[in-house]
Amino acid sequence: MEEETELPERAPVDGNSYSFRSAARSGQSTSTLVAVARTAGVDPSTVSRVLRDDPAVRVRPSTRERIIEAAAALGYVPNVNARSLVLRRTMTIGLIIPSASNVVYDQIIKGAESAARAAGYVLLLTESSDFGAVEAAYRELVLGGRVDGLLIGSGNLNDSLPDVVFERSGNCVVLNRLIRGPMPSIIEDDERGMNIAVARLVELGHTRIACLAGPADVDTATRRLAGFKEGMAEASLTVGQRYVERAAFNEGGGYEAMRRLLSLPSPPTAVAVSSVIAAVGALAACHDANVVVPDDLSMIAFHDAAIAGYLSPPLATIWMPLFELGEAATKLLVDVINGKSFASLQRVQSPEPRLIERKSLAPPPPEHNTATARATARREPAR
Amino acid sequence: MEEETELPERAPVDGNSYSFRSAARSGQSTSTLVAVARTAGVDPSTVSRVLRDDPAVRVRPSTRERIIEAAAALGYVPNVNARSLVLRRTMTIGLIIPSASNVVYDQIIKGAESAARAAGYVLLLTESSDFGAVEAAYRELVLGGRVDGLLIGSGNLNDSLPDVVFERSGNCVVLNRLIRGPMPSIIEDDERGMNIAVARLVELGHTRIACLAGPADVDTATRRLAGFKEGMAEASLTVGQRYVERAAFNEGGGYEAMRRLLSLPSPPTAVAVSSVIAAVGALAACHDANVVVPDDLSMIAFHDAAIAGYLSPPLATIWMPLFELGEAATKLLVDVINGKSFASLQRVQSPEPRLIERKSLAPPPPEHNTATARATARREPAR
DNA sequence: CTGTTAGCGCCTTCAG
């Protein structure tokens, strides 16, 4: 079955230096509207109208055909810059996110791309994490006329949105972030998701439930924590003294925070983790401390991802409608761009968050077992 | 320590419908070159020259200052469409990749972005996995004049590169893929990386070494497999009958392939996995089959990523210069765009691939132990 | 129904 596609075993490297200068060197299509018009024997404006399916024109079929043929023959592709210049719109939407390699943003991107395409727009992705970059992006992209609007998925609450953006405050939608001010913003029901997680842990019989929350300056983290507390209150449970840990949304953050929770005099029997990636680290901390999930500790994480099903044990998660968030944000932005009215704040409520049950969930261990396990755990050396 | 940033406990949703139409509705800066020229009392062309630091101009300082001030006061941002139209270059590079949420492409993107910025370009990211999309992207982006060139990181060997792209064959660089034809292409030394992995396993005393390779139509997978065989040959080891598994580069692929390897009559004592993500699945398969890594089986994966350090056990990897690949590809493309000569095929050779040692590596188990473990393993139920 | 004209905002020869 080893059908190797033929390839030099070790391809020649840095060989033969070419220096071909392609015809289309400047990167632009060589044939223009006038070229097409000439070969079709009509006026450029007619070509423009026909090629754009301008409804306000009814050329005779033979002419239309001639034009289409000429365009095809010349490989004509309209120049978007010229078009944007006169139309004053680029049919491009900018999306600025902290990091593309993130299961969360991946789904958001796909949703945004889908909605953009449906509305006739293309997406221009930019990575950057702080609002300083947002300002730069706003200038370069929106003010520079490169895009018609901007989806902003970066930045945190403590940063203030750049003045330029606020002053003009047009053509922007903030995504997955709650922002004060006139700018429309669209988020998920993070509280609801966390409610569901806590409710499940309560249902299993847990009372000593911890929350491995995200950083204090990220509002999704704050809203998830609020949902956690809400869920605990609804179950008439108190949130333990040191049962709320703030940590970065990455493996290292989850690892360290989990270590702190496990070293508590009276550690939790369940933990709701604010992010799948942090949960990977949290699981690692459990392994290192000989704490068995779910026997000693139940774990559930916010946001579902393929990897969750392949951890040890497979990790229960809360699925959130991230694709739909990307879609909704894009639709909202398109409305903004077109001057339609819109709600200043929206939550994506459907499909509903749902629990993905996996093996990391179990009833709490009998009391004495737990104490013993933890005593052992605390003596384990650090990683 | 719970410094919650103030927020409505549950913010009002879908409330007050705005319909403000911002001043900059069309998304473009309102102030133009002529506006700046008027308020500065000079000619537009002078403003243009000063603002671009045209070396062929020495205005008197006072004039220059007046211009700069006027531009700042009006918040002037040049319109890139107009500029591109006349310059015939957009200073934008398109990057087309299968999926952004991939630790591999993440690093490539960051490298490309860095090099692009350094050369005065911005990156336009597009996600799509097949060459059909590449064709569409080439038309829309390159021929449409939206970008000056295209970095192509998608597609596989069995697809043929679209005719348009081949005919024009300008302003494109293929990245992480080996392509026949005139188009420049830049890759990593995948063979070398795999050599290192095999060498380490051999050094530990393994002889029954398997390769969990990627799909046959992806050339990186094929090159890694070639490196595997090369490494085995160098150690005078034979590659076992069924010791080469082809699987998708994802968790599920790794899981299934590993299951097949473990169910072999005489299973391997070590496995080199072609991708970290597949390795996550492979590890899960081991857990499910009660095969202990590294006691029963050593594992090493191609490409390093943060998550590798937080798996159970932490997974040894081969680090590859992916950031540098992105950088190099971008520099190459910039050369192509500028008509400079370039090598048709390049390999990124520095920094060198290196082994990241982690706990998934150990000497092979004593012979009889292994047999027993495997007999047990085969009786385990499927996940 | 089709051609004519006038720009969109900017850069770049040219004169002055």
Add this chain to the structure above:
DNA sequence: CTGAAGGCGCTAACAG
């Protein structure tokens, strides 16, 4: 050293 003029490729009123 600065202003004037033309045009990049396209679309959108206008005429005809």
